[in-house]
Each structure stands twice: as C-alpha cells, then as structure tokens.
Amino acid sequence: MTQIPPTQPPHTPPGRRPTADPGHPPARRGLVGLAVRIVLLAVVDALAVYGLLALAAQHKWAMFGALLVGTVAVNVIYAGKRHVPAKYLAPGVVLLLVYQVYVVFYTGFAAFTNYGDGHNSDKPDAVAAILAHSETRVPDSPVRPATVVARGDRVGLLVTLPDRGVRLGWAGHPLEPVADPVYDSAGRAIAAPGWHRLSYAQIASRQKEISELRVPASEDPNSGSLRTADGISAAAYRSTLDYDRGADTITDRGTGKVYRPTSDGVFAADDGTRLSPGWKVFVGLDNFETILTDRDIRGPFLGVLVWTFVFAGISVAVPFAIGLVLAAVLDGKRLRGHRIYRSLIMLPYAFPAFLAALVWQGLLNTDYGYVNVSLLDGAHIAWLTDPWLARLSVLAVNVWISFPYMFLICTGALQAIPAEVTEAARIDGAGRGQILRHVKLPLLLTAVTPMLIATFAFNFNNFNVIYMLTGGGPKDPDAPIEVGSTDLLISLVYKLAFGGSNRQYGMACAVSILIFVVVAAISVVGLRRSRAFEES
Amino acid sequence: MRPRLLLPAVLAAATLLATACGGGGGDKGDDKTAPPASAPAAGNGSLTVWADDARAKPLQDIAAAFTRDKGVKIKVVQKGLGEIRDDFVSQAPTGQGPDVVVGPHDWLGKLVHNGVLAPLELGDRAAAFSPVALEAMRYEGRTYGLPYAVDSIALLRNTDLAPQAPASFDELLATGRRLVEQGRAELPVAVPVDAKSGSPYHLYPLQTSFGCRVFGTKPDGAYDQAKLELDSPGCQRFGPWLRGLGKDGVLSTSLTADIATDAFLKGKTPFLLAGPWDAATFRAAHVPFAVDPVPSVDGSPARPFVGVQGFFVGAKSANPILAQDFVLNYLSTPQAQRALYDTGGRVPATTAVLEQVGNDPVVAGFARAAQAGLPTPNLPAMDSVWADWGLTQLAIIQGHGDPGELTSAMAGRIRAKIVAG
Numbered sequence: 023m024t025q026i027p028p029t030q031p032p033h034t035p036p037g038r039r040p041t042a043d044p045g046h047p048p049a050r051r052g053l054v055g056l057a058v059r060i061v062l063l064a065v066v067d068a069l070a071v072y073g074l075l076a077l078a079a080q081h082k083w084a085m086f087g088a089l090l091v092g093t094v095a096v097n098v099i100y101a102g103k104r105h106v107p108a109k110y111l112a113p114g115v116v117l118l119l120v121y122q123v124y125v126v127f128y129t130g131f132a133a134f135t136n137y138g139d140g141h142n143s144d145k146p147d148a149v150a151a152i153l154a155h156s157e158t159r160v161p162d163s164p165v166r167p168a169t170v171v172a173r174g175d176r177v178g179l180l181v182t183l184p185d186r187g188v189r190l191g192w193a194g195h196p197l198e199p200v201a202d203p204v205y206d207s208a209g210r211a212i213a214a215p216g217w218h219r220l221s222y223a224q225i226a227s228r229q230k231e232i233s234e235l236r237v238p239a240s241e242d243p244n245s246g247s248l249r250t251a252d253g254i255s256a257a258a259y260r261s262t263l264d265y266d267r268g269a270d271t272i273t274d275r276g277t278g279k280v281y282r283p284t285s286d287g288v289f290a291a292d293d294g295t296r297l298s299p300g301w302k303v304f305v306g307l308d309n310f311e312t313i314l315t316d317r318d319i320r321g322p323f324l325g326v327l328v329w330t331f332v333f334a335g336i337s338v339a340v341p342f343a344i345g346l347v348l349a350a351v352l353d354g355k356r357l358r359g360h361r362i363y364r365s366l367i368m369l370p371y372a373f374p375a376f377l378a379a380l381v382w383q384g385l386l387n388t389d390y391g392y393v394n395v396s397l398l399d400g401a402h403i404a405w406l407t408d409p410w411l412a413r414l415s416v417l418a419v420n421v422w423i424s425f426p427y428m429f430l431i432c433t434g435a436l437q438a439i440p441a442e443v444t445e446a447a448r449i450d451g452a453g454r455g456q457i458l459r460h461v462k463l464p465l466l467l468t469a470v471t472p473m474l475i476a477t478f479a480f481n482f483n484n485f486n487v488i489y490m491l492t493g494g495g496p497k498d499p500d501a502p503i504e505v506g507s508t509d510l511l512i513s514l515v516y517k518l519a520f521g522g523s524n525r526q527y528g529m530a531c532a533v534s535i536l537i538f539v540v541v542a543a544i545s546v547v548g549l550r551r552s553r554a555f556e557e558s
Numbered sequence: 559m560r561p562r563l564l565l566p567a568v569l570a571a572a573t574l575l576a577t578a579c580g581g582g583g584g585d586k587g588d589d590k591t592a593p594p595a596s597a598p599a600a601g602n603g604s605l606t607v608w609a610d611d612a613r614a615k616p617l618q619d620i621a622a623a624f625t626r627d628k629g630v631k632i633k634v635v636q637k638g639l640g641e642i643r644d645d646f647v648s649q650a651p652t653g654q655g656p657d658v659v660v661g662p663h664d665w666l667g668k669l670v671h672n673g674v675l676a677p678l679e680l681g682d683r684a685a686a687f688s689p690v691a692l693e694a695m696r697y698e699g700r701t702y703g704l705p706y707a708v709d710s711i712a713l714l715r716n717t718d719l720a721p722q723a724p725a726s727f728d729e730l731l732a733t734g735r736r737l738v739e740q741g742r743a744e745l746p747v748a749v750p751v752d753a754k755s756g757s758p759y760h761l762y763p764l765q766t767s768f769g770c771r772v773f774g775t776k777p778d779g780a781y782d783q784a785k786l787e788l789d790s791p792g793c794q795r796f797g798p799w800l801r802g803l804g805k806d807g808v809l810s811t812s813l814t815a816d817i818a819t820d821a822f823l824k825g826k827t828p829f830l831l832a833g834p835w836d837a838a839t840f841r842a843a844h845v846p847f848a849v850d851p852v853p854s855v856d857g858s859p860a861r862p863f864v865g866v867q868g869f870f871v872g873a874k875s876a877n878p879i880l881a882q883d884f885v886l887n888y889l890s891t892p893q894a895q896r897a898l899y900d901t902g903g904r905v906p907a908t909t910a911v912l913e914q915v916g917n918d919p920v921v922a923g924f925a926r927a928a929q930a931g932l933p934t935p936n937l938p939a940m941d942s943v944w945a946d947w948g949l950t951q952l953a954i955i956q957g958h959g960d961p962g963e964l965t966s967a968m969a970g971r972i973r974a975k976i977v978a979g
Contacts, residue, residue, distance in 0.1 A: 151673025
C-alpha cells in the first residue's frame with residue numbers, strides 16, 4: 023500500500039502518512055474527512071469551553087488550568103497536519119490517565135491521609151456541620167407560618183402569629199410588629215409596606231441566602247433566632263456553639279469550654295472531648311506505621327499476609343499440577359472419547375466463578391448442605407465455619423474453579439510443541455516419560471510461566487471466591503479489627519474500607535499499596551526467572 | 559524525545575479535570591437545566607433523590623406531582639441499598655451528593671457523625687407519626703428524618719399446623735415439638751441464623767423478654783452508648799437458655815434465612831421468625847398463615863427491634879429549601895405516605911394510613927409486632943456491636959464455651975471498641 027487513494031473514507035484517522043522522506047508532499051485528502059475532523063474538534067472544544075466556564079464559576083482553578091492545557095494540547099495535535107504519532111496515541115493516553123494513573127495517584131494520596139468515617143471532608147464543611155448540629159429549637163417555641171419577603175437586596179421573614187399579629191425582621195434586625203400587612207385568603211401575611219413577597223422561583227434562586235438567614239426573635243439574645251427551612255414556616259433556634267474565625271476556635275456558650283483544631287483533624291477541648299465531624303488531614307506515614315507496628319493490627323495483618331501467600335501459591339500449584347497431568351494424558355489422539363473427557367473437564371470453567379462460589383456455599387452448609395447430607399450420610403462437618411476446614415474448603419473450591427484453565431493452557435502449550443522435536447527425541451531412544459520430563463516440560467514451562475505468574479497475582483487478590491464462600495470468616499473474635507481465618511489481604515482491605523464498623527479509606531489505601539508492592543515484586547522476579555528459562 | 563514526554567504531561571492535566579467533571583459518578587446537584595415544558599415556572603432548580611429499587615418507583619409518582627406544582631425537576635437515582643449510605647458519605651463533601659436519600663434510621667448516627675445530614679423540623683407534622691418512628695429518627699436530641707415505614711420481626715404461624723396463637727415461647731416450642739413427633743413437621747420453629755454473623759436481629763425479641771437490652775437509655779429516652787447492657791443479669795440468663803436451644807437442635811447455626819423461609823413455605827415448620835420484607839413471598843405461597851408478635855420467654859415483654867425507613871436531607875444540598883419543602887410538605891402528606899405503602903407494602907409509620915390499611919391481616923400483624931418494639935439503636939457505635947454480638951451468639955449456640963463467660967467477654971470487647979471509637 024504505497025499508493026494513497028485520492029479520497030479516503032471518513033473513518034480513517036486524519037493525519038499525514040508518516041514517510042521516511044520529510045520532503046514528501048502532503049497527500050490530498052477528501053473534504054469529507056476534513057469536515058468530520060473539524061466537526062469533532064468543534065464538539066470537543068465546545069464541551070471544553072462549557073467545562074471551563076463551569077469550573078471558573080466554582081473557582082476550581084487547578085482543574086481549570088488542567089482542562090485548559092488539555093484542550094490546547096488536543097487542538098494542537100488534531101488541528102494541524104503534524105504530530106502524526108500523537109494523533110494515534112492521544113485517545114489511549116487519555117484513557118490510561120483517567121482510568122489508571124489518576125486512580126493510582128489518588129490511592130497513593132489517600133493512603134497518607136486519615137480519610138474515613140468522621141474525616142470525610144474539609145474543615146469548613148466540618149465547622150458548618152458542627153454549628154448546624156448545635157442549633158436547637160428554643161423550648162416551647164412554636165413553628166410559625168412565615169413568608170420570605172424582600173426589599174431591594176435584603177431578605178426578611180414575615181411571621182404570622184396566631185394571637186399577636188404580624189411581625190417582620192431580617193438579619194441583625196429583631197422581629198417588630200408590622201403596621202398594615204397584606205393577607206392572603208388563608209389569613210397569612212404575605213406582604214408588608216415596602217416589602218414584597220418572593221415567588222417560589224425567586225426563593226429557589228436565592229436558596230443559600232434564605233436558608234442561612236437568621237432573624238433575632240427579640241432584643242433578648244436568649245430568645246434565639248428565627249430561621250426557615252422550607253420557605254413557608256419558621257421557628258426559633260438557639261446555637262450552643264460559637265465559631266471564632268480569627269482564633270479558629272469553637273466555644274461552648276453554656277460551659278465556656280474552648281475547642282481547638284488538632285493535628286488529627288478534629289476540634290478537641292483540653293479535657294479530651296471532641297466534636298464531630300472532623301476533617302481530612304495529611305497524616306504522613308501514620309497508616310503504614312499503624313499496619314506494621316500497632317500490635318493489635320500487626321498480628322492479624324501478618325497472619326493474613328502469610329495465608330494470602332499460601333492461598334495464592336496452592337491455588338496456582340495444585341490446579342497446574344492437575345491440569346498438566348490431565349493435559350498430558352489427553353494429549354494425542356490415542357485415548358478413545360478424548361473429546362468427551364475434554365468437554366467434561368471444561369465444565370467448571372463454564373460456570374461463572376461468582377455463581378460457583380455461591381453454589382458451593384450452599385453445598386457445604388453444615389446441617390443442610392448436599393455434601394454433608396447426601397455424600398457423607400448426614401455428617402455435620404463444619405466445612406465453612408471451622409477455621410481450618412474453611413481454609414481447606416476455599417482452597418478446594420478455588421482449585422475446582424481454576425484447574426480447567428490450567429488444563430486448557432497446558433493442552434495448548436503441549437500441542438504447540440513441534441512434532442519434529444519429540445520425533446527426534448524418540449529416535450534418540452527416549453521413552454515417553456523421558457520425553458515429557460526433558461523435552462516437553464521445559465518447552466511448556468517457557469510458554470506458561472507468564473500465565474502462572476498472572477494466575478498467582480490474580481489469586482493473590484481473589485476477592486470473589488473468599489467473599490462469596492466465607493466472607494473471610496470464621497471471624498476471629500479476639501482481633502481488634504474485623505478479620506477472619508480465610509481473609510486475604512484484598513478482603514481485609516474491603517473490610518477496612520467498606521466492612522464492619524469504621525470506614526477507614528486511608529488505611530485501606532495504605533494496605534492496597536503494600537499489596538501492590540508485593541505483587542509487583544513477585545511478578546518482576548518471576549518474569550526474570552522465566553526469561554532465564556528461555557535462554558537455557 | 560521531548561514532544562513524546564510532553565504529550566502525556568499535557569494530557570495528564572486534562573485528565574484530572576475529566577475525573578473531576580465526569581468521573582465522579584454522582585449527579586450534579588446544582589444542575590441548572592431548564593425544567594420540562596409542563597412546568598409552571600421556568601427552572602426552579604432540580605433535586606436529586608437516591609433511593610433503592612423498592613422505593614424508586616413510588617417516589618417517581620410523588621416527584622412528578624411536585625414537579626407539576628412547583629416546577630422543580632426531580633431526578634430519582636436508583637442505587638443498591640447497601641451503597642447509598644457509603645456513597646452519600648463520600649460524595650456529599652464534593653458537592654456531587656444527593657439532595658435527599660431514602661433509607662433506614664440506623665444510618666443516622668454514621669451520617670450525622672460525618673456531617674452530611676441537615677436537621678429536619680417536623681413541627682406539627684410529628685403528630686401524624688407513631689411514637690416509635692419519631693424516636694428512631696432522633697439523634698442527640700435532633701430529628702433528622704421523615705419516617706414512612708416501620709419494620710420489625712414478628713412470628714409467622716402456619717394456621718393449618720398451629721391454629722392457636724401460643725401464649726408463651728415455651729408453649730410455642732411444645733406445639734412445635736409435638737408436631738415434629740407426630741411427623742407433621744420437621745422443625746419445631748425456624749429461627750434464621752447466619753452462619754457468618756449470627757442472628758442478633760432475629761433473636762432480639764426473645765432476648766428482651768429476659769430483660770436483656772443492648773443499650774440503656776438517657777433520661778430523654780435516647781440510647782446511651784456508655785451503657786452497654788449486653789452482660790446484664792437478664793442477658794446472663796438468656797445465654798444458657800440459648801445454649802439449651804442449640805443443644806436440643808431447635809436452633810442451628812446453618813439454618814440460613816433462605817432455608818428457614820423455604821421450610822415455612824413448604825409446611826415443614828409451624829413457626830417462623832421473619833420481617834415484613836418477605837411479606838410478598840409469603841402472600842404468594844399457598845401456606846395459610848397468621849402474623850403475631852413474638853411471644854415472651856421469661857415474662858418480660860418480647861420487644862423486637864424496629865427499623866424505621868425514612869427520608870433524609872443532605873447538609874450540603876445546593877437546594878436546601880427545595881429539598882426541605884419536598885420532604886416536609888410533600889412526602890409527609892397522607893396521600894404520599896399512602897402511595898408509598900401501595901407500591902411498597904411496608905407497614906406505614908403514619909397512624910392515619912395505618913388505619914386505612916389496617917384490615918389487612920399481614921400488615922396489621924406486623925404493625926402490632928412493631929408497636930411493642932424498640933428502635934434499633936442509631937448510634938455509630940452500633941457497627942462495632944453487631945459483629946461481636948453475633949459471633950458470641952454463634953459460639954453459645956454451638957457450645958464453644960460457657961455462655962456466661964462468653965457473654966462477659968463479648969461485653970468487655972464491645973466496650974473497648976466503643977471507647978476506642
């Protein structure tokens with residue numbers, strides 16, 4: 023294909039064909055292709071401008087800059103006729119950055135914070151929540167019908183008291199009687215001289231202002247302030263806490279207790295009492311330190327780490343051994359009905375692993391499961407609730423799920439070995455066993471080692487089987503964190519992040535990073551070793 | 559080489575934004591799109607409501623009425639019940655969270671503790687709800703939710719096998735055992751127990767009939783997390799009794815909810831402890847059954863946990879007034895509460911609606927069971943309580959140790975966890 027057709031179908035990516043000769047004149051392209059390119063670029067730019075405006079409105083300048091740079095880059099790449107490799111790479115790079123790099127960096131970032139329950143946002147949010155929670159209804163104060171009214175820029179509340187007439191007030195200006203209010207048919211005041219009622223649409227567009235409006239009920243500060251939550255009724259509230267923005271402290275009006283922000287992201291008083299919620303703060307290596315040194319967590323963590331290695335190792339070795347033996351037996355056409363055997367062996371692989379684990383959970387039930395009731399004649403063996411039997415059960419089920427895959431790749435690898443090689447060995451006088459050991463196995467291992475490493479990595483993080491079969495249980499009642507005998511690191515992470523009691527996203531991210539380090543190290547070593555195979 | 563390095567760097571910046579704008583997975587609460595043409599006023603903003611599949615449908619209809627009247631667009635996002643609480647906590651701070659969520663009241667502690675809920679002022683509307691529903695929606699003296707349905711465990715009785723409602727749990731066991739001896743049933747009673755996490759919820763009515771509660775209360779009636787009572791004298795009597803049932807094979811740690819329900823539907827057991835969420839399944843089956851409160855074992859009233867479903871408003875909602883208006887003035891009306899009942903079939907929390915539908919024997923039975931109940935504690939500490947509590951029950955039922963010692967050890971562990979926060 024050295025000839026370029028005069029017109030190209032519109033779906034071919036625009037761009038000059040890279041040639042060895044830089045002086046090569048650019049190819050004439052069809053107008054359709056150009057039009058498509060312009061339209062697509064226009065759509066991208068339109069979306070980008072919308073995004074830029076939205077971000078500018080929210081004052082998110084870091085994001086704004088990022089989008090601006092990205093948009094410029096896309097235009098530079100696709101508008102001109104140069105940067106041909108970039109034209110092909112850009113979409114993939116964007117997806118890689120969004121789905122991989124960003125996630126990895128975010129995980130890395132969160133691992134160094136105390137992100138989790140009670141520390142899920144920033145400090146202003148925490149202060150707002152603390153103050154909102156401290157506002158309490160003034161005892162015996164009724165909820166009164168209220169109308170949101172405005173005069174110029176100022177909003178106020180017009181309150182109709184059943185027995186004491188109509189009052190009006192606004193921020194910093196206590197309620198006072200209104201001379202001649204306007205009533206609606208239901209006898210509720212809707213306007214006062216100089217003040218007009220806000221329509222629902224106007225209320226909707228000024229919601230923040232109206233929900234933050236506090237109208238003193240009277241000159242006496244103890245009578246509280248009126249506020250409206252829904253725009254049609256108001257009640258008097260008193261706040262028990264004050265936030266001093268300058269000193270960055272919160273003071274309890276009643277007791278005079280002063281709460282100061284601490285380094286772990288909460289407001290705490292000198293006597294140790296804390297206000298919730300807290301906020302997210304950077305805690306450095308605290309999470310890693312906790313996992314590796316805190317005696318309560320280190321014990322379970324190391325136990326889980328060892329079990330994870332054992333589980334992943336056995337889940338690779340045993341299915342591989344079974345698969346290899348079966349593949350070797352069924353290799354060649356001498357066995358009658360080998361097709362039927364192959365189909366039968368493939369059956370577990372045809373089941374979704376999720377379903378298989380759930381079905382096994384039912385089969386292994388202590389008193390009602392098929393295994394105990396029918397196969398073992400009514401035995402009551404606690405397959406999934408005894409710590410060691412549960413470990414055996416998850417391994418057995420995982421072997422059952424994964425040996426067909428191993429059988430498949432071993433069969434493939436064996437059939438890929440050229441017949442000439444085995445022929446030559448046979449002429450040299452090698453028996454079947456010798457051929458298998460000295461000729462076929464080395465060749466086969468070269469081919470399947472990457473698969474074995476991948477399977478190890480997969481089983482190292484095999485969340486599904488554990489979660490579906492035992493949920494990581496049986497739980498260890500003495501451990502301070504929720505952990506069970508069959509928990510892998512990944513299900514431990516899940517429990518830390520979304521499990522039992524406290525969501526600890528920062529801690530979970532730290533464990534994830536440790537898992538990554540382990541898996542990466544094993545993969546690197548394993549692949550180096552497999553390269554050594556090839557060279558031998 | 560330089561351009562090649564430049565490209566990823568440039569696009570990295572673009573990516574950050576893509577994840578910020580589109581990768582969040584939530585819906586923008588401050589969406590300023592115009593309402594549909596049918597709306598009376600132009601663009602009165604919009605609300606996002608998170609609901610699970612059981613509640614999304616009835617909400618759609620009520621939301622349509624609100625849109626018609628006020629010109630506010632309401633987007634009902636259907637999510638798994640298990641995800642709503644955690645996603646709400648993590649997305650609310652970004653401003654991408656929902657304006658309103660639907661869920662059970664025992665989320666309250668955790669949601670308030672994370673500062674994502676706005677208090678609700680029910681005012682005079684409170685009179686419409688049952689006291690237990692109102693109590694459940696209070697946390698640290700403030701109300702945070704508008705109730706609409708109450709759930710609690712009740713006793714389902716196969717009226718063919720057991721025509722008479724048992725007056726006590728002992729009588730129930732005697733009836734059940736007699737039927738097993740006669741060969742008319744396989745199990746005297748089916749009490750669901752989860753083999754992984756025990757059965758604190760289903761066993762609570764039996765446990766409270768020994769005078770054993772999970773937490774003591776403050777003077778205002780709210781639970782006090784400093785007063786864990788799981789090792790009170792009543793609880794120490796409950797342990798050996800539970801062990802006795804385990805020894806006799808009445809309780810089995812392998813009798814999952816599925817197996818228990820199935821046994822009842824096939825007529826293999828005269829009695830089943832169950833909640834109202836499976837009511838539709840029972841109605842569809844061909845077993846004649848009645849619903850009664852769980853009878854007492856030890857003399858004190860058997861008081862099940864009551865779970866109250868309700869609506870909560872997000873603290874960081876971009877539309878605080880609209881959200882409060884929708885919840886307080888729309889969802890609280892008898893019509894809306896009735897519509898929620900008609901599609902969901904849960905026991906209504908509004909006394910007026912309960913009177914309308916009270917002639918349904920199933921609803922009436924579950925309602926009677928809930929009247930005697932106690933709200934499930936909505937303290938954040940509850941999450942640490944369930945796990946140890948259930949594990950200890952499993953150990954007692956299976957006879958892994960002395961019930962008294964197991965009970966005391968459990969209470970010590972839970973107290974330590976509550977103190978540690």
